[in-house]
Amino acid sequence: MEMRAGKTLLAAPLLALALILLPLTAVYASTPSFNIPEAYPTKAGYYIGESVTIYVKLEWSDLSQNYTLDIDLYETVNNTKVLDLGSETIPGAGGSVSGYKELTYSSLTGLTDEPGTREYEVRVIDTGSGLLVASKKLSITVAEASIALSVAWDDASGDRQIDVNEQVTLTCFITWAFVNTSKTDSLYVSVDGGQEQLVDTVSITAGSGSAQKTWITAFDSSGVHTVKFTLKDASGDEEAVKSVSLTVGQAAESAPVRASILDLVKQNIYLIIIVLACIGAAVIIAKYR
Numbered sequence: 001m002e003m004r005a006g007k008t009l010l011a012a013p014l015l016a017l018a019l020i021l022l023p024l025t026a027v028y029a030s031t032p033s034f035n036i037p038e039a040y041p042t043k044a045g046y047y048i049g050e051s052v053t054i055y056v057k058l059e060w061s062d063l064s065q066n067y068t069l070d071i072d073l074y075e076t077v078n079n080t081k082v083l084d085l086g087s088e089t090i091p092g093a094g095g096s097v098s099g100y101k102e103l104t105y106s107s108l109t110g111l112t113d114e115p116g117t118r119e120y121e122v123r124v125i126d127t128g129s130g131l132l133v134a135s136k137k138l139s140i141t142v143a144e145a146s147i148a149l150s151v152a153w154d155d156a157s158g159d160r161q162i163d164v165n166e167q168v169t170l171t172c173f174i175t176w177a178f179v180n181t182s183k184t185d186s187l188y189v190s191v192d193g194g195q196e197q198l199v200d201t202v203s204i205t206a207g208s209g210s211a212q213k214t215w216i217t218a219f220d221s222s223g224v225h226t227v228k229f230t231l232k233d234a235s236g237d238e239e240a241v242k243s244v245s246l247t248v249g250q251a252a253e254s255a256p257v258r259a260s261i262l263d264l265v266k267q268n269i270y271l272i273i274i275v276l277a278c279i280g281a282a283v284i285i286a287k288y289r
């Protein structure tokens with residue numbers, strides 16, 4: 001009687017524990033779950049008005065029924081839905097179904113109206129229960145257009161010394177990024193603040209790109225000359241400017257100086273020999289006197 005009671009006393013908590021744990025483990029093992037391990041825009045930066053592509057990886061596990069999911073894009077600061085990304089039907093009937101789907105949402109508009117970085121969140125809602133089952137934050141960066149010029153030069157002889165009247169080839173590199181509409185700009189050049197002259201037109205394409213234009217000149221005077229390239233849009237507004245200073249004539253000035261010293265020595269070589277001989281004779285006379 002006492003032993004029975006002891007057994008009962010021991011069995012009761014075990015049974016209670018089993019009753020608590022059994023359904024817990026069963027529920028834990030088969031809880032359907034959804035997850036977004038990755039969600040991001042496919043470009044690091046967009047120009048104003050550019051359409052956006054968002055990649056989303058949606059994972060699920062332990063489904064035992066089919067789910068219809070509503071996928072939305074929210075703007076997190078104001079917690080407002082900005083885009084309905086559609087819906088996905090995930091097959092789960094049959095039990096413990098796991099898998100993933102890679103979703104690409106392209107041509108999304110209205111996300112690049114102004115420059116800056118904005119935070120968004122992809123939200124997945126189970127249409128059956130109305131509950132949020134997965135979410136993932138992402139940010140979209142919109143950049144303002146930038147156009148830059150850089151200039152390189154080559155002299156005709158290739159010695160990096162520009163002589164007076166030596167031909168110099170200037171190459172102007174035009175690079176741009178986040179330009180939102182294709183357009184035709186014009187590249188002008190001016191020397192020492194003089195009259196601007198057209199080098200060529202430049203086709204600026206939407207997004208990013210580069211072009212290069214060459215301009216050949218020569219300088220008829222020595223000294224420092226400033227060459228200024230200016231890129232202008234169709235209405236004549238300056239879009240980018242780059243000036244370079246070129247030193248002309250240093251080599252041409254120093255070379256004749258060296259040549260004339262040599263010439264002087266050559267022309268007066270007999271006089272120099274006589275003078276040196278006289279000095280030598282004077283030294284000898286002084287020594288033996």
Ligand SMILES: [Ca+2]
Nearest residue numbers: 155157159161
């Ligand atoms: Ca040269």
